[in-house]
Amino acid sequence: xxxxxxxxFYRTQWNDGLGKxxxxxxLHGDKRIFRGTDVEGLERVLAGSVLKSSEARxxxxxxxxxxxxxxxxxxxxxxxxxxxxxxxxxAKHEHLVLFQKERALVFEDxxxxxxxxxxxxxxxxxxxxxxxxxxxxxxxxxxLMRAFLAxxxxxxxxxxxxxxxxxxxxxxxxxxxxxxxxGIQPARLVRDLSEEASARLWKETRYVAREALKKIGKKFxxxxxxxxxxxxxxxxxxxxxxxxxxxxATIGGRTTAWCARCQPS
DNA sequence: TACTCTGTTGAATA
DNA sequence: TTATTCAACAGAGT
Numbered sequence: 001x002x003x004x005x006x007x008x009f010y011r012t013q014w015n016d017g018l019g020k021x022x023x024x025x026x027l028h029g030d031k032r033i034f035r036g037t038d039v040e041g042l043e044r045v046l047a048g049s050v051l052k053s054s055e056a057r058x059x060x061x062x063x064x065x066x067x068x069x070x071x072x073x074x075x076x077x078x079x080x081x082x083x084x085x086x087x088x089x090x091a092k093h094e095h096l097v098l099f100q101k102e103r104a105l106v107f108e109d110x111x112x113x114x115x116x117x118x119x120x121x122x123x124x125x126x127x128x129x130x131x132x133x134x135x136x137x138x139x140x141x142x143x144l145m146r147a148f149l150a151x152x153x154x155x156x157x158x159x160x161x162x163x164x165x166x167x168x169x170x171x172x173x174x175x176x177x178x179x180x181x182x183g184i185q186p187a188r189l190v191r192d193l194s195e196e197a198s199a200r201l202w203k204e205t206r207y208v209a210r211e212a213l214k215k216i217g218k219k220f221x222x223x224x225x226x227x228x229x230x231x232x233x234x235x236x237x238x239x240x241x242x243x244x245x246x247x248x249a250t251i252g253g254r255t256t257a258w259c260a261r262c263q264p265s
Numbered sequence: 266t267a268c269t270c271t272g273t274t275g276a277a278t279a
Numbered sequence: 280t281t282a283t284t285c286a287a288c289a290g291a292g293t
Contacts, residue, residue, distance in 0.1 A: 078272085110288080
């Protein structure tokens with residue numbers, strides 16, 4: 001579930017803990033979300049450190065602590081960040097809990113497609129610096145997007161929108177929303193896009209990213225009325241513009257919904 | 266009961 | 280190097 005805007009929303013859920021010390025760390029260190037992570041170091045260093053700040057880039061989040069400690073989080077498909085009372089007992093899927101005096105900062109992830117990174121150093125970890133420019137960033141220019149498309153000519157447009165190096169933060173529902181608004185058939189190959197079509201793709205990518213951030217990033221909830229979002233889940237979904245039934249297929253390995261009338265080619 | 270579906274992604278294979 | 284497929288996981292729905 002968590003795409004660009006939802007990630008931003010979840011990031012802010014730990015804001016109450018900013019400037020406060022972590023007294024104790026509870027975690028399920030054998031879970032998949034910790035794969036490749038120095039769990040022992042994470043536990044030892046974060047206990048006694050103070051949460052200083054946080055930032056989101058695409059679907060990634062980075063929390064900065066004192067002691068030069070950095071906690072990177074990815075929510076996968078079912079990850080959530082919440083807070084709980086200080087005496088909270090971690091539930092089955094609450095794999096990482098940072099206890100502070102007044103509250104517990106909770107990371108839960110039922111299906112464990114998410115990920116926890118721990119890093120200690122003056123600078124942010126290398127993987128963080130390498131994240132691409134997200135569509136809500138002013139640096140996400142038409143030229144930048146076209147340069148990325150040029151390297152993926154044989155992907156379908158639907159598939160290319162899901163490649164995080166080029167479109168950080170875009171996930172399945174946002175991709176469908178963008179293509180519907182841009183009037184592009186999702187199974188179209190990238191190399192067959194006209195100049196005009198790629199310009200529309202760029203414009204709508206930015207629009208959907210910014211609007212979603214505005215509406216969902218602040219206060220969790222559904223996108224505005226009239227978005228394809230509200231129709232694409234249901235078997236009986238119809239195009240918000242013409243009420244024509246939506247087409248459905250697996251494209252780029254993912255369930256895809258589109259309107260044959262709005263997106264003929 | 267058993268089988269299918271799911272908003273992610275990254276490893277293995279071609 | 281780039282594209283495709285499948286598995287990791289847990290639960291809900293049919």
